[in-house]
Each structure stands twice: as C-alpha cells, then as structure tokens.
Amino acid sequence: MTDPREAAARYLAAQQQDQNADGDEESGTPPGIAAAVDRAAFIETAIQVAIRRGEFDDLPGAGKPLEGLGTHHDPDWWIRRKIETENLTGLGPPAILLRTEDQELNDQLDLLGRESDVRDVLDDFNRRVREARRQLQGGPPVVTEPRDVDVEVAAWAERRAARPIAPPVEQQRRRRFGIRRRG
Structure with missing residues (x-):
C-alpha cells in the first residue's frame, strides 16, 4: 500500500526530471542539481509522512541529552564513545x-x-x-x-x-581439587 503523498512526490519528481532533461540547456541549471533537489524533496516528504504516522514517537532517549558529551564541545564525541563501548x-x-x-x-x-x-x-x-x-x-x-x-x-x-616461584603444575592441581598425596 502506497501513501498518496509519497506517490504524488514521486510523480512530481518524475515530471520535473522529464522537464529538466528537455530544458537543462535553456534554464542554465547544471545537470544533477535538479536530481539532488528532487531527492531532497522526496526524502523530506517521506520524513513528514513518517512523523504523521507516529513512527518517530516514543523513541528511546527522546527528549533527553546525549550521554557522554560533557560540558565542553568535542566534535569527535561519537567516535570516542564508539571506541569505548565497543572496546576497540x-x-x-x-x-x-x-x-x-x-x-x-x-x-x-x-x-x-x-x-x-x-x-x-x-x-x-x-x-x-x-x-x-x-x-x-x-x-x-x-x-x-x-x-x-x-x-x-x-x-x-x-x-x-x-617474583615468587610458582609451584609445579601437579601441586597446583592438588591444591585446587583437594587431592592428597598417596603415601
């Protein structure tokens, strides 16, 4: 099932792409710019549709500050946290x-x-x-x-x-398992 807004955004993007393919030389728009604008518009529409559906509601950590930022600005905070959490x-x-x-x-x-x-x-x-x-x-x-x-x-x-000298392996095993020497 397709959302009508999403279908409309795709239709509009296709129409604009066809127009730009025919008239890029006349409009002075460099090739690829129109596609990037269309892609951004499509993504923004998809995000807005997801918000209306409630797909971003009740996310973990919503409304809370990010952990580990500290009081100073560190642009690499996220990679430092990844290294720490993954123990890299x-x-x-x-x-x-x-x-x-x-x-x-x-x-x-x-x-x-x-x-x-x-x-x-x-x-x-x-x-x-x-x-x-x-x-x-x-x-x-x-x-x-x-x-x-x-x-x-x-x-x-x-x-x-x-360093203290470690006892031989046999003595360590006997102590660990409580084995007495047969005599």
Missing part, C-alpha cells in the same frame, strides 16, 4: 597508541619467558616510535621515547627474579 583497540593516531603501549609495556614484558623475546618486543617498539616520529601526518606530537633495550632487559630480569 588499535585505533587512533600513532602518538596516542604508542603512549598507551608504553604505559603497558612492562606488564607485557613480564609475561615473556626468554630474554630474546623481550629484546624482540623492545626492538619492535623502538622501531615503531622512530617511524612515528618521522611521519608528518598531523595529529598530536609523538612524545614517547624509545627504550634502552639493555636497561629494560636488566629491569625485566630483576622483576622476574623478585
């Missing part, structure tokens, strides 16, 4: 990504078991810091410093030595 990572300018990675790097290094792996991760981090400093893509400046690999490896080894 790896998005943003290199300066911010490297700063965040730098803060979490020690924890990541502590998960590694071999010195060569720690050196590889640090070399990769330093390479990306140097590349980001060379890029002139705009955005915030890269203030993250490359890390001294030898100093970081020594700090990693100290943190590793200070």
